[in-house]
Amino acid sequence: SQTIHQWPATLVQPVGSPLSLECTVEGTSNPNLYWYRQAAGRGLQLLFYSVGIGQISSEVPQNLSASRPQDRQFILSSKKLLLSDSGFYLCAWSASEGGNLGNTIYFGEGSWLTVV
Amino acid sequence: EDQVTQSPEALRLQEGESSSLNCSYTVSGLRGLFWYRQDPGKGPEFLFTLYSAGEEKEKERLKATLTKKESFLHITAPKPEDSATYLCAVQGYKAAGNKLTFGGGTRVLVKP
Numbered sequence: 001s002q003t004i005h006q007w008p009a010t011l012v013q014p015v016g017s018p019l020s021l022e023c024t025v026e027g028t029s030n031p032n033l034y035w036y037r038q039a040a041g042r043g044l045q046l047l048f049y050s051v052g053i054g055q056i057s058s059e060v061p062q063n064l065s066a067s068r069p070q071d072r073q074f075i076l077s078s079k080k081l082l083l084s085d086s087g088f089y090l091c092a093w094s095a096s097e098g099g100n101l102g103n104t105i106y107f108g109e110g111s112w113l114t115v116v
Numbered sequence: 117e118d119q120v121t122q123s124p125e126a127l128r129l130q131e132g133e134s135s136s137l138n139c140s141y142t143v144s145g146l147r148g149l150f151w152y153r154q155d156p157g158k159g160p161e162f163l164f165t166l167y168s169a170g171e172e173k174e175k176e177r178l179k180a181t182l183t184k185k186e187s188f189l190h191i192t193a194p195k196p197e198d199s200a201t202y203l204c205a206v207q208g209y210k211a212a213g214n215k216l217t218f219g220g221g222t223r224v225l226v227k228p
Contacts, residue, residue: 032213034213034215042220043219104148104162105205105214107159107161
């Protein structure tokens with residue numbers, strides 16, 4: 001069965017410091033990968049998605065970047081964090097095949113980021 | 117642009133008091149409508165996918181239905197363990213990478 005791992009679970013970072021959140025998926029090949037952010041009490045906002053190694057699409061202009069160095073690895077980064085980057089970050093995956101039926105997206109457990 | 121609106125934002129129920137959550141959507145060709153449950157501090161847990169108007173799916177005390185403009189999540193005789201935030205999302209045919217557009221969620225609190 002497929003599993004998704006995301007780490008670290010919680011981190012507190014000072015303003016201006018770098019960020020690296022990592023995510024790996026097991027049990028599937030060539031998945032679509034996603035980074036979502038959830039502000040407190042709000043819905044999920046898609047930040048980045050990737051349909052293959054080195055292929056990154058950005059949904060929202062921001063202080064963050066994403067990379068996919070391996071098929072099942074997705075990394076969210078920042079060179080200098082802002083206070084507004086605080087939030088709950090979720091990595092997710094879906095099968096890559098298309099077709100008329102929607103492909104379910106499965107989420108990791110999330111990473112709480114507090115920028116102080 | 118795909119849009120999803122969920123109502124109400126919050127719902128307080130007594131144990132056993134059935135109710136419904138609403139998800140209104142606009143999408144350029146619906147590929148799928150998804151319901152998730154999210155517990156505090158956790159990632160969303162997949163519940164259902166609905167593909168076409170008239171479709172219904174059930175899981176324990178939850179039943180999801182779909183029309184051309186909205187979906188309902190019915191909670192029958194809820195228990196305290198049904199307390200969570202319920203998220204609705206759509207996936208359109210034009211959604212590159214199978215990405216989902218989410219609503220703001222409905223926070224459900226079931227009191228014993």
